[in-house]
Amino acid sequence: MTEITLDIAKQLVDTAEEKAEEIDVPMCIAVMDGGANLVAFQRMDDALLASIDIAQNKAYSSVSLKLDTETIWEVSQPGESLYGLGNTNDGRIVTFGGGIPLEVDGRVVGAVGVSGGSAEEDVSVASAAVEAFESL
Template structure:
């Protein structure tokens, strides 16, 4: 089982930053462990200040619900099973894409949260980090 150590988090952040540079969008990148503890955070030059909290809360959402935040968005729409969840946990639950759990041997062992661009850009950068994790 791959644990989310600081060394692993540094690799994920480097991969995410490279993808963010490729698409020319400065990002905030967060890596948390299975207990929603911050392992590493990185703010690229010129990334939006608001994205600091958003990236961290995306990672928190993904690890605490064991769901990517795209799925949380779908399930939090009116009439769906998680409608209103964005109002819980002191507002830390994010209901749009960019937070993805990190899984090892079928268990959620952490999460990545990315913010700074459009939802699609955030998901692209977070996905690059997840792919890196899966290759370790």
């Protein structure tokens, strides 16, 4: 598998939604392919409206930088090598957890972005989708 198809993206969204329901936090869930094209998106009932863009931008950040957004946060802190990174790409780079790249044989083929809870909650939901991807 080297591309993120709609079928795969739907499976990842479903898995993420199940995890979000388990922790009782409504989320927005985005799945992008390796070219940062949105393949699937879902906003759960009562998820924050702001989370629509944030979830998509987390996926964009992860696929375009080939890093999870937690790592992006670490390297973009004051005094770090990429301080100010969050101000690039017309503000699309997100510097807090919830975006994780999807990899096949060490190559980034897409990303998942999740928003709606705390950064820790977003990471747990995105991680569930990544684990599902890795088991395909």
